[in-house]
Amino acid sequence: MKELLTGNQALALGALQAGVEVVTGYPGTPSTGALTSLLKMTLPGRHIEWSVNEKVAFEIATGASWAGKRALCTMKMSGVNVAYDSLISVAYSGCIGGLVIYVADDPGVSAGMAEQDTRGYALMSDLPLLEPSSVAEAYRLIQTAFELSERVGTPVFFRLVTALSQSKSPVEVAPPPPPPEREPRLVRDITRFTKAGAAICQQQHRDLLARLERAGQVIREMGLNRLEPAAEPGGVGVIASGVAVAYLDEVIAGADLPTPPSVLRVAAPHPFPEEEVRALLRHCETVLVLEELEPHLERGVYVTAQRMGFTGRIVGKLDGTLSRIGEYTVAEVRRGLREAGIPLPESPPPVQADHLAAARPITVCAGCPHRGTYMAINQALKNRRLKRDEVLVTGDIGCTILGMNPPFNTVWTEIAMGASLGLAQGYVRGGVRTPVIASIGDSTFFHAGMPGLVNAIQHQCDLTLIVMDNGWT
Ligand code: SF4
Incomplete structure (x- = not known):
């Protein structure tokens, strides 16, 4: 059946479909709607709670995972700062049941705080990160995230941005199945689940890096990062991730291009999709990188290009074409494509409607004590x-x-x-x-x-x- 869902709701229903049994989180826009939508449902056999903070929420999810259950922990980007003390330790230990950390980032800061990019945490903790480009993809990709987590034995970050978590789209969903019948497990392994000594910690660090490499192999097997090379070599190639993929597809679909560019659509930006990027660099003369906030992918493209002796142009944030600040828009993506040499007409000037909006100074709700x-x-x-x-x-x-x-x-x-x-x-x-x-x-x-x-x-x-x-x- 088709339902009109926000990204948060699609993700929550996808997690149920994946057999999640324990969901914890701490509220914070733009992530709140995921757990709230589950609390509104009657879900016998599953535990769903707002925890006292993100660190405790993550620890509960970890305990459930170590008992063999699939667990989801939800938070806004600032919450990762709170959870990280435990998160890096669990990254070293790995997980048993699928363990997914859903984080909603807020490019444009529509919900306060910082334009913190959770992909930086994935890099720092050597954990895989998946990122859908549409609401419908959020429903499917969260199921993939649980599968990846369990196959590799690693926690997996799942990232949405405000534009995706809050916007609505029709999604084909199945009714939530009953929770899987998994007996809880008790695994006592101090070499995995403690940090008792340098030898144990260093071995866990080796295991963490091996799991990240294995995650890269599984991601390639699953075909999560899709390369569509243009029929003819040369020309422009575009690497896009997250919501930028949707903006790119909209621009290309609306343009009558004689030769569409080569495109690499990245749903798993970490670990870096080295093979696919190499293939694109071999095929193209100019590469445009489209990603909101920090140039994480773009830096990887520079490193790969240098190793390959690529002599073409790389267009993105590091050459000053695109900004590290704020959300992308269709117009911004179009501008990037034009700068890279794709013959597109300029965007029509935006309609200025600010003067029509009533001033709404931020203040406490009526009646609030x-x-x-x-x-x-x-x-x-x-x-x-x-x-x-x-x-x-x-x-x-x-x-x-x-x-x-x-x-x-x-x-x-x-x-x-x-x-x-x-x-x-x-x-x-x-x-x-x-x-x-x-x-x-x-x-x-x-x-x-x-x-x-x-x-x-x-x-x-x-x-x-x-x-x-x-x-x-
Ligand atoms: S009622 Fe008071 S505490 Fe609640 S959202 Fe409004 S201003 Fe904030």
Whole structure:
């Protein structure tokens, strides 16, 4: 049957199809919809939970995998920073049941924080990463991710970006099957599941690299990275990954090109698709690399080109043609193709509609008790005859930061989950003489704020902490 699904929903249904039994995660746009859609379903025999933070979520998923079950862990890109301490250790150990880490990146920063590219984490941890180019592909590719993970014995990153996780598309889906009947396993192997000594750790490092190489072989067998060379050698070749593939296909489909370019569509950017890139470089004179955010693939193309003695042009971010900032668009991809020498007409100028949109300053929802809290803080300062620019109020991730905006103008800072407490202590230790206030939401407090509070009490730091629990979310 066909259903209209977001990328998050397609991924979640695909995971059920793959036989996932344990799903954990921590909410954060643009990834939240995946786990939320599962919580709305009745799924006997499967465990689905929002965990206290991404590290705990990943550890639960790992335990399930080591017990032989398929497990999925979901988070936004910032969550990988929290989970990574455990993640690198588990990368060394490998997994038993398929273990997939779904991360939604946010090029264009529509949901706050940084334009962090999770492919960098895949490189750093030597783990494979799969990345679909459409909502329908997300449904199929997540199933492949579980198969790859289990065949190789390695956790696998699965990356979406905001444009794919949030957009809707019709997808052919099957009804979710019942969970597989797998007996839990108990495997005691301290050479795999502990880090007891340098010899064990170094052997695990060797095993990790061997698994990555094996993952590359399996990815080639599966044909995940598809090379379509042009009929004639020479000319332009395009390497595209993720959502850039969809933009590329749209431009090519709408153009009446006498000779379409050679195209390498990359669904598995890590490990680097060396063989396919070599084949493309042998076939083409100019290569254009289309990937959002960091030039990870492009750097690999330069290395491969240098080893092969390729003397043609490489067009992308490193020659200044394309940007490392923000989302790509069809127009940006068209511009890249034109720069590479493909005879396309210029994009029509974008329709400017900004002036039609009503101004919507970001503020707290109507009725949210946070509004009263900021007003109370401001009133308390007034009662003490203190000005707002004399009293530092640290904010935290989430809605506490809304206190930085008018009419409150209360909050001064935002760094990361739980950072309001550490930062406030730093200001106190730095000698600030006026009162220092830390403000944090309840979920953020449990996520990463508690160690900061323990530290403040241990070292008797003179600050005021306000935990904002609206009792709703
Ligand atoms: S805490 Fe909830 S109700 Fe309050 S501003 Fe944030 S989203 Fe809105």
